[in-house]
Each structure stands twice: as C-alpha cells, then as structure tokens.
Amino acid sequence: MSSTKNAVKNTVFLTSAEVITKFLAFMLTIYIARYLQEAGFGKYSFAIAFTSFFSVISDLGINNLTIREIARNKDFAGKYIGNFSIAKVLFSFIALILLYIIINLMNYPSDTKVAVYIFGIYVVVSSFGQFLISVFRAYEKMEYETFVRVIEKISLVFLVICVIYFKRGLIEIAFSFLLSSSLSFIIAYIIIIKKFTIPQFKIDRKFLKDSIKEALPFGLTFLFGIIYFKIDTVMLSLMQGDAVVGWYNAAYNIIDGLTAVVATSIANACYPTMSKYYITSKNELKNIFIQSFLILLISGFIISCIVTVYSEQFIHLFYGDKYSNSALSLKILVWAFFVICISNISSTLLYATNKQRIVTIGTGLGALINITLNLILIPRYSLLGAAFATLITELLGFVIYMYYSLRVLDIRRGDYKYILTDIVQRSRIILKKYFGSRVL
Numbered sequence: 146m147s148s149t150k151n152a153v154k155n156t157v158f159l160t161s162a163e164v165i166t167k168f169l170a171f172m173l174t175i176y177i178a179r180y181l182q183e184a185g186f187g188k189y190s191f192a193i194a195f196t197s198f199f200s201v202i203s204d205l206g207i208n209n210l211t212i213r214e215i216a217r218n219k220d221f222a223g224k225y226i227g228n229f230s231i232a233k234v235l236f237s238f239i240a241l242i243l244l245y246i247i248i249n250l251m252n253y254p255s256d257t258k259v260a261v262y263i264f265g266i267y268v269v270v271s272s273f274g275q276f277l278i279s280v281f282r283a284y285e286k287m288e289y290e291t292f293v294r295v296i297e298k299i300s301l302v303f304l305v306i307c308v309i310y311f312k313r314g315l316i317e318i319a320f321s322f323l324l325s326s327s328l329s330f331i332i333a334y335i336i337i338i339k340k341f342t343i344p345q346f347k348i349d350r351k352f353l354k355d356s357i358k359e360a361l362p363f364g365l366t367f368l369f370g371i372i373y374f375k376i377d378t379v380m381l382s383l384m385q386g387d388a389v390v391g392w393y394n395a396a397y398n399i400i401d402g403l404t405a406v407v408a409t410s411i412a413n414a415c416y417p418t419m420s421k422y423y424i425t426s427k428n429e430l431k432n433i434f435i436q437s438f439l440i441l442l443i444s445g446f447i448i449s450c451i452v453t454v455y456s457e458q459f460i461h462l463f464y465g466d467k468y469s470n471s472a473l474s475l476k477i478l479v480w481a482f483f484v485i486c487i488s489n490i491s492s493t494l495l496y497a498t499n500k501q502r503i504v505t506i507g508t509g510l511g512a513l514i515n516i517t518l519n520l521i522l523i524p525r526y527s528l529l530g531a532a533f534a535t536l537i538t539e540l541l542g543f544v545i546y547m548y549y550s551l552r553v554l555d556i557r558r559g560d561y562k563y564i565l566t567d568i569v570q571r572s573r574i575i576l577k578k579y580f581g582s583r584v585l
Contacts, residue, residue, distance in 0.1 A: 187387030206363025215283035297329035369508035373515035419497035445486030
C-alpha cells in the first residue's frame with residue numbers, strides 16, 4: 146500500500162475513533178456540566194486538569210518513543226513493551242505519591258481532594274492504556290485503537306448515566322472514569338498478545354536506560370504541553386473560584402473536541418508514515434506534510450469562522466443560560482484551535498524526523514510564556530485572560546515549528562509559490578462547493 150493510501154486509511158480509522166469518542170465525551174461533559182452546575186463542574190474540571198500533570202511522570206515520553214521505534218523495527222516490539230511496562234509501573238508509583246502530598250498541601254475541600262485521588266489513579270491507568278495504543282499506531286493498525294477507544298467511551302457513558310440516574314455525585318463520576326479506563330487497558334493488552342507480540346518482561350538495564358534518555362525530550366514536551374493546556378484551569382481555580390473554572394471549561398470542551406477530531410487525528414495518522422519515510426523517501430515525506438498542512442489549514446479556518454459567528458448559540462444550545470459567560474471566551478479559543486491545526490502537523494513532522502528537542506524547546510518556551518501571561522491576565526480579565534494567553538502561546542509555537550519544518554524538508558523559496566497557489570486554488574474550490582459559484 147502506498148504511503149498516501151496508508152495514511153488515508155489510518156486517518157479514516159483515527160478520525161472515526163476521534164469523532165465517535167469525542168462526540169460521546171463532548172455530550173457526556175455537557176451532561177456532567179448541566180448536572181453538577183457551574184461550581185461542581187469547576188471542581189470536576191480542576192481535578193482532571195490537576196491530575197493530568199502527574200500523567201507526565203507516569204509516561205516520561207515513553208508512549209511517543211514506542212510509536213517511533215517499533216514503527217522502524219518491529220522485531221524488537223516485545224522487548225520495548227516489556228521493558229517500558231516495568232519502567233511505567235515505577236514511574237506511576239512515584240506520580241501517585243507526589244499527587245497525594247501536593248494536593249494535601251493545598252487548601253481544597255475534602256470532596257475535591259477525594260476526586261483528585263481517584264482521577265489520579267485514573268490518569269495512571271489511562272497512561273498504560275495509551276502506551277498499548279501506541280503499539281497499534283506503530284504497526285499502523287488504527288482499527289484496533291478505534292475499537293478499544295470506542296468501547297472505553299461507551300462504557301464510561303453508561304456508568305456516568307447510571308451515576309446521574311441514581312443522583313450520586315462527583316466521587317462516583319470519578320470512579321466511572323477509573324473503571325472504564327481499566328476495561329480498555331485489559332482489552333488492549335489482550336489484542337496485543339493475540340495479534341502482535343508477547344511482551345518480554347526481562348529487564349535490559351542498558352537498553353532501558355538508553356531508551357528513557359531518548360524518550361525524555363518527548364516527556365518534557367508532554368509536560369510543557371500539559372502546562373499550557375491545563376495550567377489555566379488550575380490557576381483559574383486558585384485565583385477565581387470553581388464557577389469561573391466551570392464557565393471556562395465549558396468553552397474549552399468545544400475546542401478540545403474540535404482539536405481531537407480535526408488536528409490530532411490527522412497528525413497522529415501521519416506520524417508513523419512520516420517516521421518511516423524520513424528514512425526511506427524524503428520526497429514522500431514532503432508530499433505527506435504539504436497535503437496534510439493544506440487540509441488542516443482550510444478546514445481549521447472554515448470551522449473557526451463558523452464558531453466565531455455562532456458562539457452564543459452554541460453555548461446556549463449545549464450548556465444553557467447558566468453558562469452564557471462562556472461565549473466570549475469561546476470566540477477567542479476557537480482561533481487557538483485554528484493555530485493548533487497548522488501547528489500540530491508541523492510538530493509531528495519534527496517528532497518523526499528526530500527533531501523532538503526543537504519541539505521541547507518550543508513548548509518549554511510556550512509554557513513559560515503561558516504561565517506569565519496567565520499571572521498577568523487572569524487577575525484582570527478572568528477567563529478571557531486565560532483564553533488570550535492560550536491563543537498567544539499557540540501562535541508562538543506555530544512560528545517555531547513551521548520555521549524548522551521548512552528547514553527539515555528543505556523547502557526553498559521557489560516552493561513557496563507552489564504551496565501558496567495550491568492553498569488559494571483549494572480554498573476557492575471548497576468555497577464554491579459550499580457557498581455557491583458567486584464566491585470568488
């Protein structure tokens with residue numbers, strides 16, 4: 146199968162998984178937001194955001210390294226899975242201890258702390274599940290990922306509906322997340338030993354040490370990414386209270402869903418293929434990048450325009466009048482989504498071509514700027530300040546990633562004219578198709 150056809154196939158499966166799971170997650174989040182109300186939803190959002198920082202310790206970049214290395218040499222898949230699993234057990238134990246200590250040093254009520262404990266275990270189990278899903282991506286068998294993720298989300302929806310039906314609260318909702326992630330982990334592990342390879346749980350210390358050293362840039366990038374995707378929620382919780390966190394995350398939930406369905410699915414589908422063709426065919430690598438970039442640029446722009454115009458209607462439709470304060474932040478955040486669309490494919494290219502340190506530096510700089518902007522803007526502008534901080538951070542990341550992507554692909558000035566012409570032509574075709582022949 147050609148690289149383009151393979152990427153298309155995997156994009157279809159990943160997009161299907163993202164559409165189904167994100168749709169279910171989006172509707173579930175709306176259901177939870179309406180049920181818990183602003184303050185309760187703020188506690189829920191804080192617990193998820195806070196515990197996500199500790200998933201970095203559980204992972205340390207191992208998931209991304211697994212995709213790249215197994216995609217290049219599948220004969221060592223069992224060794225990678227076995228050794229990395231042992232390492233992740235140790236890292237996860239450390240993460241949970243740190244989580245317990247830190248949340249108890251903070252001035253939060255007991256129900257919030259208990260929710261954090263449960264969500265902390267959930268993110269660790271989920272990290273193991275994502276690790277196994279990385280194996281599916283390395284083999285470019287995204288149909289298995291689709292199956293596992295859909296099963297997890299359906300079970301989660303069922304459990305949360307039961308919790309709400311019996312009029313339980315935040316703690317029971319947290320347990321629902323933990324149970325569904327445990328189920329998906331078990332299913333993924335069974336698929337791997339039946340369809341791919343048997344993990345080799347025999348520690349190779351030198352192999353593990355060298356691999357973790359190679360994975361650390363991925364882990365640092367993951368940490369920095371978590372900071373400027375999640376630190377706003379934590380800082381809003383500390384500075385503005387639970388209700389503001391609820392309003393902000395109502396808007397962010399929409400952006401998160403759009404990002405997963407559009408930007409992340411395409412970038413994830415292209416990553417194994419880019420990793421392979423970096424070694425074997427630079428022309429194929431350039432073609433995949435240009436085509437993916439064009440698709441994301443056009444689709445991201447159109448979606449952002451629609452959401453900007455109808456933001457109030459979207460918020461009212463999904464969350465009701467109590468979340469009307471979310472509308473203006475949605476207008477800002479949707480343009481961060483547009484930047485993410487064209488930034489993600491550039492950072493994916495850098496990962497695939499062993500330039501992950503550039504992404505690490507870019508996201509580290511972005512995280513620092515994001516924290517600084519949040520400290521300045523949140524006290525004055527509340528959730529709107531957090532939204533602007535996110536947008537500015539994403540713009541910075543795009544500039545860095547795009548600059549180095551062009552250098553990696555050796556795209557010269559003469560190629561810019563072709564790329565810009567292609568963008569204009571494709572945009573006109575799409576606009577004519579959806580808005581009539583009078584456009585352009």
